[in-house]
Amino acid sequence: MNTLLITRSGIVLGLFAMATSALIAWTEFSTAEQRAENVNFAQQKILAALIPPDRHDNDVLHDTVPVAPGGPLANEEPAVAYIARKDGRIVGVVLPATAPDGYSGRITLMVAIRPDNTLIGVRTLAHRETPGLGDKVDLRKSDWMLGFAGRSLQNPKPAGWKVKKDGGVFDQFTGATITPRAVVAAVHRTLKFFEQEREHFLVPPRDIETDRVADATAGKAG
Secondary structure, eight states: OHHHHHHHHHHHHHHHHHHHHHHHHHHHHHHHHHHHHHHHHHHHHHHHHHSOGGGOOSOTTTSEEEEOSBGGGTBSSOEEEEEEEETTEEEEEEEEEEEEEETTEEEEEEEEEOTTSBEEEEEEEEOOOOTTTGGGGSTTTOSGGGGGTTOBTTBSOGGGSSBGGGTSSBOOBTTBOHHHHHHHHHHHHHHHHHHHTHHHHSOOOOOHHHHHHHHHHHHHHO
């Protein structure tokens, strides 16, 4: 009797686990498009905040350069850098970057850099940091992120690209050091990456309409 009961319980638990897994998978699939739209909307808002429309005259959303995953930027997926131009001259490049070692996981950033490799600003696109502590990387919670504006590889010197607790110039959060430490390191890596790969990003303007026609033609040919 006990063996039969245990067997039945095991079957019920197994079926419940399968149903739960199927529900989670279906939820992930059914909401994927909406989540992608939410991320895209958030990116557009951040781009407009970092490089306001009156600072450029090109279509930043379509004037892009591919960014491979991994490497110093630590992005999990292929992405793009956004190029802002005024009268044909590049005024800013917005790079996607990730701090993989936040307290609660990955912190996704957008880092805006001038051609001379000084920071226009940094914003957080996504994070899972602890409310009231690590979530101060969110501009809605704290102005800490504004402290990156105007910084460069020489301001501060390399030794200063740390939180104050580690001998650097950047404030840490009360009760939370891991989060700001991870973000400072990620921004510093992004600046060094941009300096090394300048020619990849400081490109002349493309004829976007020509590119679209070429892409469409290639699609038909395929």
